[in-house]
Amino acid sequence: MAIYDTFKTRSAQALPKLAPAEIRRIQRFGTLICFRDGECMFEAGRTSFGMYVVLKGAIRISRYDGLGNSSVITEHGVGEFAGEISQLAGAPSLVNGHAVDDVEVLALTTESLRALLIAEAELGERIVRAFILRRVEQLDNKDGGVVLVATPGHARMHALQGWLNSNGLPHRVLDPRSDAQARALVERYQPQAEDWPLAVCPDGGVKKNPSVVDLGRCLGTLPPLNPDDIWDVIVVGAGPAGLATAVYAASEGLSVLVLETRAYGGQAANSARIENYLGFPTGISGGALAGRAFVQSQKFGVKMAIPAPAGRLLCDTYPLQVEMCGSLTHLQGRTVVLSCGARYRRPSLANLKQFESKGVYYWASPLEAGLCANDEVILVGGGNSAGQAAVYLSGHAAKVHVLIRKDSLASTMSSYLIDRIAATPNIALHTESEIVALEGCDEEGLEKVVVRNQRNQEETTYNIRHVFLFIGADPNTGWLSDCGVQVDDKGFILTGFDVPGAPASARAGLETSVPGVFAIGDVRAKSTKRVAAAVGEGAAVVSQIHGFLASRSR
Template identity: 40%
Template sequence: MSTTEHNHGAVRETPDRYGAFPRLTPEQLQDLTAHGERRRVAEGEVLYREGEPFREFLAILSGSVEILHDHGGPEERTVAVHGPGRFLGELGLLEGQAAFDTAVMRQTGEVLAVTVERQRALVDREPVLGDLILRAYLGRRYLLIGLGAGFRILGSCYSPDTLRLREFAARNRLPHRWVDLEKDKEADALLRRFSIRPEETPVVLWKGERVLRNPSNAELARLIGLPAPSPEAARCDVMVVGAGPAGLAASVYGASDGLTTVTVDAVATGGQAATSSRIENYLGFPSGISGGELIERAVLQAHKFGARLMVPAQVTGLTPQDDEYVVTFTDGSRVRAGAVVLASGVWYRRLEVPDIDRLEGVSVYYAATVHEASLCRADPVGVVGGGNSAGQASLFLADHASRVHLLVRGGDLNADMSRYLVDQVERHPKIEVLLHTEVRGVSGEEGLESLVVEDNASGERRELRAAALFVFIGARPRTDWLKGVLALDEKGFVLTGADARAAADASRWDSLGRGPLLLETTLPGVFAVGDVRSGSVKRVASAAGEGAMAIRFVHEHREVTGNLVRSAGSEGSRPATGRPVA
């Protein structure tokens, strides 16, 4: 991205071409001074180091700072150079993650240091300053991802565990680089350097020295500093299962209402929304917002109100016990909850095409993020699907690929896609819409090279050149663990409200003197929101609205005596405080 340039002893800072390196105004620096301390720093001093947690927010008053990746290692490179008025850090500072680069003082000067805890409070309390810092940090995170900074995943493209680690890193928006054991020239050198046998891969390489051999997702999460389950979360007022827009909204409103709120997700915060390159019809963002940015903002907001987010943490059981619910996880740990909000979303449906499984994760994907787009390298790609996700992905990929073939099984793009997206897709010069078209075959040795597609109206087949295929053909609910626990519809979605009332065991509700509330399931105090709920509207805004509504219903449920969970004021529960749900 940049190299350090010296001119008569001066260090030229990196231009802010990406909006990731804004400069604080004198007034903002003055305001920050009241919350921190001024510190003189000598040339060559390390301000923070890759792989270690951030301890301070640092603003530069004089001198210059160089941001380095792989500092002191064989691949050391400059990421950016900052001068007076700029500030250091990236998203990990606000989210409690380890640093993905190193900051070194290149010219003696002075910095303003504010503790991380105080800086997080300032971001919450000062909207203008907070928005400036958050936007910069989001931009820097995506730049780091594009640069391949962070940890390295060394493994074969044919290994399911390699695919698992790459997906976990990409879904959690963690800077990393994949070194393909089969094709990358540096793979052999890394194997020798770290004395790794090929059969021990995949491995994760961190800070140029640490090796994790085929780590679990949880082990990788702990390495980076993602929040881990802890004994202090052994009981909560509300357990939210799933951290997509619906789950995060429930987290924000639950925590802001004074309820002890724990939110868990098996893979990553954000759900499907986090993989959307651009959401243009979300209220309040007239120019659109990327799914990743929307989710990062929601995560920070949930943290602000005191919600605990734990990733990865996969739920396997839900059991009424005494007057509460016991939520069980794959590692055998348990959390007792007064109420439960199910927001577990859906799984992507796989494309059923012969021999496609060997290409999944290599050149067949079920999301279109910066990570996948960077692999296109100006080649043509295919996108399968006729809904909004497929339309958004096509527009995003058109900025990276030489051509995008949008393959739609039906005969009308308007059937499942929003009008504004249809207009943009049809106008884009690099997108070709092929209606009545289905994929029948794939070819390529180490990666996808071409597709065999069929016109399902005429039966005619032809071959399309494509280096990658992105699939958006719907999803199925993540409810296998709920079968026999509460009522599901014929497709596995959770029944709520009137539908739950019709399927509920009346004896379970007699003591309450009521039936299921609007978003309540056949279990009192267990609510379902977002895509997992039967009959839900598959939109980010409606998912967030349902998440907020669910907390209102949690309050109503807690006010009823004699229910399955403790009412407010009972031992082990504290009454809700704060403003009501809007």
């Protein structure tokens, strides 16, 4: 069968063949199942399974969407296996699988698959690598997953596409003005102005003007959560710190639930290139680092819910309870780890909200870079994230104007980034400068930006349609008020020795003023705002969780 571009140079890794001895090692994890020729073995958007190892016949894998479009990807023959990242997460399949001839398979559930990956490390590495490359193939070809229908430039599309991209979920966009299937869908559902865009889920369900919660439910990133379950650890926030806690805790046998508002990786996932993270001498993008950590968490059985914003933390009972935002659902945890990070800081501009996602952005992903190709852009901010974004955007935009309030970058940015910005010809640094006005309209979005130089008070108007704001963030701690978790005067969570009246045993810890509640990463007072430091805290807190749980069981 035809193999697509992603597989051409890495087919041995994406489509590996297991040796008879390897299949024998897998047998204790699976069950023998038979299918007739042509029978549907699993269906996009509907069927959840772990992995199928082919013993006889073959499985034809087809890309499929809710509009009924299907195209063959490949066939798995004897000794090969079916599955990809969705199967690690226990989510519905994103592809169809049909039996070719009479088929016998060794069927593994999601739980059995995870057990195999842990017990057979070398074999597990090959399986996980294949799963990752198969998801990459889906993302490259964009013929499966969710189908979004709208005319270009619709205000809601950027947010939906950004969420899908950030979570590594395949999708495609159809314009009803030029695509016959999209036009037929519009004629059938007759959407009003408030109904756009339309989203077609893999199972064929159609949603009008969907939220990211709607997309999460139809793609399986937001699974049903049972309020009767009691988790050893509930992690609030899936940035680098939260992901580290999830991986280390689950690998040590604790049951872990992670609640994330937007996408795994947090703000770090938006870094175009992290060059000072230990072990990556050529650098790694924040998205790639976060993606690897996410897969690692799934391997160890972490339950991930996205988007699942926490609304309140309730500490007057034990187990502790997290109330979900917008509902009365209470989730129970023996411990809660707060790695909820921060919210993007917004400048005081009267019409800022009008242009968010229509010219004003708080991160710089390939989606945004594609929008500003060959245009001039403005980027505001002087930290490392701003520097990484400026360098990344300079490879797409005609010119990047970097605005900072200080007179230099020396006190806020790493020297290697300062040197790189200085050496990049299409980056212009404007010191002691700030945006004072945004101009445009609802239909066209941002059109002009007024910048004031604070030294001489001169104002300059730029014909610029894209502004990137990297001016820091405020701690995301307002939702903790019902629990009494103590924070400092800036809203960051106090831990260990910094908690007033903390006992000596807590002085080196990451526990907050509430027993069993821990804080790590950027949301913690006096934390080092670096990815490596966040990962370190995420790992370190697990031993303290063990200590707390042991004390409760005495």
